[in-house]
Amino acid sequence: MHTVKTPILPTRQQFVNTDAPKELDKKAICIFAATGFFLDTDTYWKNKKVLPSASKHIFDADNYLVESTPYFKWHYSPKNISFETALQEFTSLFEQIVTEQAKDKPVILPLSGGLDSRTQAVALSKMNNPVTSYSYSFKGGYPESKIAKQIAVASGFDFKDFTIKPGYLWSNIEELATLNKCYSDFTHPRQMAILDELKKMKGVFSLGHWGDVLFDRGAPEGTSEKELPELMLKKIIKKGGMEFATALWKEWGLEGNFENYLTKRIGTLLQKIDIENPSAKVRAFKSLYWAPRWTSVNLSVFEAAHPITLPYYDDRMCQFICSVPEAYLADRRLQIAYIKQQNPELAAITWQAQRPFNLYNFEKNKAPNNLPYRISNKLKRTVKSKLGNPYIQRNWELQFLGMENDEQLQDHIFNSQFNAFISKPLVARFYNAFKTRDAVQYSHSVSMLLTLAMWNKNQRNG
Structure with missing residues (x-):
């Protein structure tokens, strides 16, 4: 035993x-x-x-x-403490976890324009460990690396800037399929495009995954218990996902109705979570079923380069979250307060999700205050597009758009081996919808077809 x-x-x-x-x-x-x-x-x-x-x-x-x-069940047992006390407890715990995970090793920190890695940057900047930070932007997309570089410079970290170029997936797809075993689609892990560069770095990764879930509200204010199954369906089903799954369900002649089946399963899993607070219950659901089966799957790409550490994944952080009042977790309050208190310079740098505002003035990100930026940004994007340089916003645009990408995609999803698993007419239906009707709506379906094709090719016997 x-x-x-x-x-x-x-x-x-x-x-x-x-x-x-x-x-x-x-x-x-x-x-x-x-x-x-x-x-x-x-x-x-x-x-x-x-x-x-x-x-x-x-x-x-x-x-x-x-x-x-x-041995542990997610719960909601908020302590009767002030926000200042909760902030002190978070500060102590977070910095302890980051220190223990890094030990005396060099640290590799992926930086974004958001809050999770910025929170890590605050803690790491207090330590003596050498830190190499990096970020990447899409070629033709928003220059996210500009914000990341500002954070790195203010923190005293080395910084590397990478550009994710179109079509990188096809030369890496076999390796990626081996790493994630086709349990996630291939358009999300951008780090695959720079894996060789990451391997040249030294140290352990400090990854910020799941901070945005733990340190924000799980459900909109006023959500009732009865609304949770429908809310969860909306959260987890991707654009076009219901249509694609329903088509597969019918093609395979499965009993009943797919939407009813999924709704019932979601309801059953929610019932097993013994939490009354809707927001905390949604966070628990995501942590039980979303983090391990989606977020964690592509951590294998980082592990292919160096050992990984994840401060927000630490058991103590999960236990801490269960004791914090929802009002303190909502709207990223704890992370924002921590950064402002411990490193005001980082707090003054643009918050990408609220650009052009920062952690001191992001509440102004509404009309009319944000209209000048929104108008200017839209004009820049329009001009670039007219000049033949479309604005890239999504990972799949780098993989599926353009003649060379299209040839690769068709080679993978239109072949006799795969079409014995999923019929050519069904594949053509969603491929054609992506090409001629609505690329945004059907990009997920095409991405899943590619994933299933790679699994069928490489792993079906496993």
Whole structure:
């Protein structure tokens, strides 16, 4: 007998075989097609599951799972403390975690124009560890690296600026499929485009994943318990995902109705979370089912370069969150207050989500205060587009638009091997909708077709 303990927020999926027949779990694949991640413990196969998080799993001598017992359950037990006390507790805990994770090693910090990595920058700037920071922008997109560089300079970090160029995916897709095992689509992990450069750096990654979920409201103010299933469906289903999954469900002749099936599963999982506060319950749902099965999947790309650390994934941070009043977590209040208190210079740098405003004046990001920036920004984008330089906003635009990208895409999704799994007419239906009707609406469907094609090619026998 031996025991495996899974973290509250696992950084990788741990698979286990079951006594179920070795058959494709087509219902699970339909959910994957709609949302971009597998739900709960689902995998491509009925006889293979993923160990649930925050649990102790007992295996027998033959490595057969005997029992799984949760050792932690998400809860909402807010302490009767002031915001200032909560801020002090966060400051102490966060800086302790960052220090312990980094130890005496050099640190590699991916920087964005947001708050999670900026919060890490504050903590790391107090330490003696050498820090190499970097950021990337899309070629033809918003220059996110400009904000990141300002943060790096103010923090005293080395900084590297990368540009993510069109079509990088195709020369890396086989390696990426091996790393994430096709449990996530391929258009999101931009770091794959610079993996060779990342390998040249030295140290451990300090990654800011999941900070934006833990330190913000889970549900809009006034959301009721009855509204949660519908709210969760809206959050997890990607544009065009319901249509694509429904088409697969019908093609495979599955019983019932896909939307009803998914709605029932979401409702059942929500019922298992013993939290009355709707906002805290949504955060718990995301942390149980979204973080391990979507966010964590592409951490494998970073791990291919160097060891990873994640301050927001730490068990102590999850436990802390359960004790903080929702009002203090909402609207990023704790992170904003921490940055302003500990490093005012970083707080004065533009917050990308609220540009051109910063942490001191972002409340002004509404009409009429933001109209001059919005008008100017739109004019710049329009002029660039007319000059033949379209403004790139989304990862998939770099992978799917243009003749060379299109040839690669068609090679992957229109071939006899894949079309024996998903029919050519169905593939053509969504590919043509992407090309001729609405690229934004159908980009997710095309991305999932590519993912399923790569899985079918490389991993179906696994």
